[in-house]
Amino acid sequence: MSTYSNKSQCHDPFPSNLIGKRLCETFPYLWNAIISTNETTPKWQTVAKYPIRPRILWREWKDNSKLIGVRFDSQTSYALIDIDRNGQFHPYQNPELLTLIRAALETIGICRTVLIRSSWSEGLHLYIPLPHAVQTFGLAQAIKQCLEAQGLTIAQGQLEVFPNCKAYAVPGTYTEYNAHRLPLQPESGSCLLDDDYNPLSHDLGQFFQQWDIAAAGQDLSELMNAIAIARTNNRNRRKRHTTIVEDWLQDLRAEIQEGWTDYGQTNHLLKTIACHGVVFEGLKGDALGEYVEQTAVNLPGYEEWCQHRHEIRMRSTVWARSAENYYWALGSNPKRSGNAHSDEGEKVVPLNVLRSEDAQRRIKAVVSRLEQEGQFPSTATARAKLIAAEGISTRTLYNHLELWHPIHYQSGSCKTVQPETITAIFEADSEDPPKSLEPSEEKRFYTEGKNMKGRMDNSPVLLAQLVFGLESCGSEARIHIVKPLEKLNEVNDS
Known part of the structure; x- marks a missing residue:
């Protein structure tokens, strides 16, 4: 029997009906439930303002004019596999594939299932009851x-797993698992099936009897081992497939996570959120605008620094529409070529150029702030650590050394001090004036090999020798130091 987790835990009373109480205990997560009128093609709506109470869940389940569905919490005591009637995995299309699905589940300790018809459409729900709750995301990964591994492709409208391997949640927000309809609602077409896929019963009590038998038959130790392996596989897969796209995703996430830290950041953050929504969430239209708004208002610093709270919905919509013109969902066909100066239609900038410009802007902003605060170190290592702490990857930093590295970057009080050029003018009795110093004789900094360490070609000792030697010439020569010699700063760079 599953229990309420932190988000779903409440003290609302259960229905007095024992079957109703069991329904609410089995499907306890009541946030963002879905509801529709009872029709062949339901028009599902999410109840987003508040969680449905257990007694209301039971009341809605009994109402034959309505359909209701629920989602998953961070832990779950069940899963289900949805097999679409017109998909290739349905027994009407291929009788052997359901057997293959059940055999595959046994390899991870799921030895018993409960099969029902989900609705009048004749799709199937293969329920996987468990004796107690396990981590939801781990179970989703293990089943997927x-x-x-058996060559069965998870795809919407074909074969779907609940709970799903949900997308990344931006800090400050919560990404919900996909919702599924509840079983055996009156007049919904849902019923228990026998081994030949014939209707067996519409009785919810009988459904829970089969549920308990299946839960008791699972090999839970094998399942827990499979969940651990699945989580490890998922981490290793992410490491193996680190690409430029992954770097981009990590940069976007880091910037969104930071939220507002000062005034004047609203447009940039909304653009970043919209880009993430289009490319990595596959959102568009009203859904994209809502995603931008909801993500923004839940970010750190929104209430303190955002000066557009009164019009955040309008601005979110504007940036959502703009992002759709510049970006496209990962894996889909590009909306435009990579030409930054096309003669036809809008002149747009390729994504790699946009990313580079955005990275440079962010580095400049961090450097400028550190300089103003007097916190910008003199060494490359210390600078890199401080800038990287602002959510900018090391790889991005070393693509733009001219914006921060002490050897390449000069700005304000943090520039590298160059030694003065010494110019000597000789006046001699001879008719031929002495030659001036050649450019190669100017005292400058040079770098040594790959270490990027500064080396001065002139030292105080050499300068002293030079001055002493010229003064010893007496009336035959004079030296005029055009600029006073200042104490040479030692360049210390790591």
Whole structure:
């Protein structure tokens, strides 16, 4: 029997009906439930303002004019596999594939399932009851990897797993698992099936009897081991497939996570959120605008620094529409070529150029702030650590050394001190004036090999020798130091 987690835990009373109480205990997560009128093609709506109470859940389940569904919390005591009637995995299309699915599940300790018809559309829900709750995301990964290992592709409208391997949640927000309809609602077409896929019963009590038998038959130790392996596989897969796209995703996430830290950042943050929504969430239209708004208002610093709270919805919509013109969902066909100066239509900048410009802007902003605060170190290592702490990757930093590195960057009080050029003018009795110093004789900094360490070609000792030697010439020569010699600063760079 599953219990309420932190978000779903409450003290609302259960229905007095024992079957109703069991329904609420089995499906306890009541936030963002979905509801629709009872029709062949439901028009699902999410109840987002508040969680449905257990007694209301039971009341809605009994109402034959309505359909209701729920989502998953961070822990769950069940899963289900949705097999679409017109998909290739349905027994009507291929009788052997359901057997293959069940055999695949046994390899991870899921030895018993409960099969029902989900609705009048004749799709199937294969329920996976467990004796107690496990980590939801781990279970989702284990089932997904288990099926894919047998060549069974997870795809919407074909074969879906609940809970799903949900997308990344921006800090300050919560990404919900996909919702599924509840089983065996009156007049919904949902029913228990026998081994030949014939209707067996519409009785919810009988459904829970089969549920308990299946839960008791699972090999939970094998399942927990499979969940651990699946989590490890997922981490290793992410490491193996680190690409430029992954770097971009990490940069976007880091910047969004930081939220507002000062005034004047609203447009940039909304653009960044919209880009993430289009490319990595595959959102568009009203859904994208809502994503931008909801993400923005939940970020750190929004209430303190955002000066556009009164019009945040309008601005979110504007940036959502703009992002759709510049970006496209990862894996889909590009909306435009990479030509930054096309003669046809809008002149747009390629994504790699936009990313480079955005990275440079962010580095400049961090450097400028550190300089103003007097916190900008003199060494490259210390600078890199401080800038990277602002959410900018080391790889990005070393693509733009001219913006921060002490050897390449000069600005304000933090520039590298160059030694003065010494110019000597000789006046001699001879008719031929002496030659001036050649450019190669000017005292300058040079770098040594790959270490990027500064080396002065002139030292105080050499300068002293030079001055002493010229003064010893007496009336035959005079030296005029055009600029006073200042104490040479030692360049210390790591």
